[in-house]
Amino acid sequence: MIRSTNIPSFWSPRFCRCDVITISNLSKSFTLHNQGAAVIPVMTGANLGVAPGECLGLVGASGSGKSTLMRMIWGNYLAASGSIMVGDVDVAKAAPREIITLRRGTLGYVSQFLRVVPRVPTMDVVAEPLLTLGVPAEEARARAMALLAQLNIPERLWSLSPTTFSGGEQQRVNIARGFVHPYPALLLDEPTASLDLVNREVVLTLIEAAKARGAAIIGIFHDEQARARLCDRLVDVTQFTPKVA
Amino acid sequence: MSILAKMKMQPLLSVRDLAKFYGGRIGCADVGFDLYPGEVLGIVGESGSGKSTLLSCLAGHLAPDRGEVIFDTKEGLRDTVLMAEAARRRLARTDWAYVHQNPRDGLRMGVSAGGNVGERLMAVGARHYGQIRDAAVDWLGRVEIAADRVDDRPSAFSGGMQQRLQIARNLVTGPRLVFMDEPTGGLDVSVQARLLDLLRGLVREMGLSAIIVTHDLAVVRLLADRLMVMKGGYVVEQGLTDQVLDDPQHEYTQLLVSSVLQV
Ligand SMILES: Nc1ncnc2c1ncn2[C@@H]1O[C@H](COP(=O)(O)OP(=O)(O)OP(=O)(O)O)[C@@H](O)[C@H]1O
Ligand SMILES: Nc1ncnc2c1ncn2[C@@H]1O[C@H](COP(=O)(O)OP(=O)(O)OP(=O)(O)O)[C@@H](O)[C@H]1O
Ligand SMILES: [Mg+2]
Ligand SMILES: [Mg+2]
Numbered sequence: 420m421i422r423s424t425n426i427p428s429f430w431s432p433r434f435c436r437c438d439v440i441t442i443s444n445l446s447k448s449f450t451l452h453n454q455g456a457a458v459i460p461v462m463t464g465a466n467l468g469v470a471p472g473e474c475l476g477l478v479g480a481s482g483s484g485k486s487t488l489m490r491m492i493w494g495n496y497l498a499a500s501g502s503i504m505v506g507d508v509d510v511a512k513a514a515p516r517e518i519i520t521l522r523r524g525t526l527g528y529v530s531q532f533l534r535v536v537p538r539v540p541t542m543d544v545v546a547e548p549l550l551t552l553g554v555p556a557e558e559a560r561a562r563a564m565a566l567l568a569q570l571n572i573p574e575r576l577w578s579l580s581p582t583t584f585s586g587g588e589q590q591r592v593n594i595a596r597g598f599v600h601p602y603p604a605l606l607l608d609e610p611t612a613s614l615d616l617v618n619r620e621v622v623l624t625l626i627e628a629a630k631a632r633g634a635a636i637i638g639i640f641h642d643e644q645a646r647a648r649l650c651d652r653l654v655d656v657t658q659f660t661p662k663v664a
Numbered sequence: 665m666s667i668l669a670k671m672k673m674q675p676l677l678s679v680r681d682l683a684k685f686y687g688g689r690i691g692c693a694d695v696g697f698d699l700y701p702g703e704v705l706g707i708v709g710e711s712g713s714g715k716s717t718l719l720s721c722l723a724g725h726l727a728p729d730r731g732e733v734i735f736d737t738k739e740g741l742r743d744t745v746l747m748a749e750a751a752r753r754r755l756a757r758t759d760w761a762y763v764h765q766n767p768r769d770g771l772r773m774g775v776s777a778g779g780n781v782g783e784r785l786m787a788v789g790a791r792h793y794g795q796i797r798d799a800a801v802d803w804l805g806r807v808e809i810a811a812d813r814v815d816d817r818p819s820a821f822s823g824g825m826q827q828r829l830q831i832a833r834n835l836v837t838g839p840r841l842v843f844m845d846e847p848t849g850g851l852d853v854s855v856q857a858r859l860l861d862l863l864r865g866l867v868r869e870m871g872l873s874a875i876i877v878t879h880d881l882a883v884v885r886l887l888a889d890r891l892m893v894m895k896g897g898y899v900v901e902q903g904l905t906d907q908v909l910d911d912p913q914h915e916y917t918q919l920l921v922s923s924v925l926q927v
Contacts, residue, residue: 515904516700516890539835
């Protein structure tokens with residue numbers, strides 16, 4: 420299954436059915452130097468592809484490697500071998516600079532937990548990805564505020580740092596940050612966990628809208644109904660778990 | 665030009681095989697990296713690992729014993745190690761900034777806050793008093809020092825204010841590369857956070873590049889694009905900041921990361 424991903428029309432996903440994310444023969448192991456240099460193989464021979472407008476769900480038991488796979492795509496875990504094409508960048512081999520550029524405009528990530536500079540107002544936390552892309556401050560703020568309103572973050576909180584927010588509020592700020600720019604590729608790690616029904620529905624609608632505009636999405640959802648509603652395909656990562664000899 | 669376009673250009677700074685020895689003792693050795701416009705590079709490592717030595721060699725405060733430090737000057741690529749002292753000093757005034765860990769090392773304590781900032785402008789040729797004063801007040805505002813403190817001496821400021829003043833003094837001339845040695849060390853956590861936010865905004869708005877030495881892994885995670893880990897004078901690991909912190913490859917980095925609670 421070799422599909423070309425490095426054609427320029429990648430940027431207009433509606434006209435391109437090729438995969439935005441293509442993973443080939445990917446493997447991963449951890450070497451724990453301070454625990455007798457134990458080598459722990461956690462993934463081998465992983466293959467998958469995600470097309471524009473498609474949402475792929477990662478499933479598998481706890482510890483099977485769902486988050487590990489997602490982190491390798493994001494680039495904060497190093498691949499041992501194989502390739503991870505996101506657009507025309509192979510994250511498995513790319514220089515840090517290329518990954519930084521990829522994260523600015525192409526690849527979005529909603530991690531499980533929000534990590535921010537303390538004291539920065541929520542509005543600026545959400546607008547920051549746009550500012551980095553050179554969007555004028557006023558426009559970036561306006562888009563951030565629209566998303567915060569949609570996610571039911573009370574307006575009186577927008578000028579406060581999210582560090583003291585409740586878990587669910589922090590998660591919604593994190594989601595707003597991940598959806599403020601229309602990334603062609605999106606990674607979502609448990610985006611609906613710890614949300615009430617109303618806000619869960621808002622988030623599901625945001626993800627559906629991202630699919631409709633052509634985003635290629637890889638998600639981890641423990642919420643089975645969310646999974647059924649959003650995912651076009653499921654990949655059980657257990658099949659990539661190295662067999663113990 | 666957008667930051668994206670800038671990042672595709674050639675390195676602002678290219679370091680090759682840099683070494684500095686103190687007699688028989690290694691200060692730093694075998695150091696090599698490229699820094700691109702708009703990038704922030706963090707340097708971490710235990711006490712005595714050579715971070716300050718390296719920074720001093722890069723900024724021209726110390727002469728390395730070996731290696732190249734190629735800087736993209738307005739006249740083209742130049743090895744700052746081989747440069748005449750006068751030319752290097754000029755570059756330090758116009759293109760570089762150096763933020764010392766102790767603000768007293770980077771400020772003139774007997775000169776007013778406004779004077780500290782204005783002095784740097786005069787050093788690069790500004791002569792119009794009104795404009796110098798306006799620029800100084802503008803920069804003091806950006807680092808959140810109120811306009812009515814402009815005539816106060818730094819000795820009347822708190823540590824955090826002194827550090828912010830040092831940053832204003834350094835950035836007023838619009839440098840392209842900022843060296844910082846533990847810029848947030850010794851500041852309380854909330855002042856530290858404000859400083860971090862300020863630095864991030866400046867990197868974004870002015871497209872400046874920075875090399876920042878710190879022992880605080882939470883700070884580098886929030887500020888640096890790339891991270892270099894030093895031990896015993898050598899760079900043992902370098903890469904994307906969150907990769908080095910989340911999936912450290914070297915034994916020492918694993919120890920460093922696992923010995924702090926949560927970064
Ligand atoms: N940084 C790390 N260092 C060492 N081992 C790790 C690291 N990250 C993950 N692992 C190991 O890799 C394996 C896969 O973990 P991962 O977190 O990807 O599982 P998961 O499928 O996301 O599980 P869960 O559903 O519980 O979140 C586990 O054995 C885990 O211990
Ligand atoms: N002027 C000097 N003369 C002799 N040895 C020196 C001198 N300056 C530094 N050293 C030695 O060089 C090594 C590196 O020192 P350096 O100051 O670069 O470390 P550092 O990583 O900045 O440490 P810290 O985190 O404590 O500031 C140390 O072993 C130090 O003792
Ligand atoms: Mg997980
Ligand atoms: Mg030092």
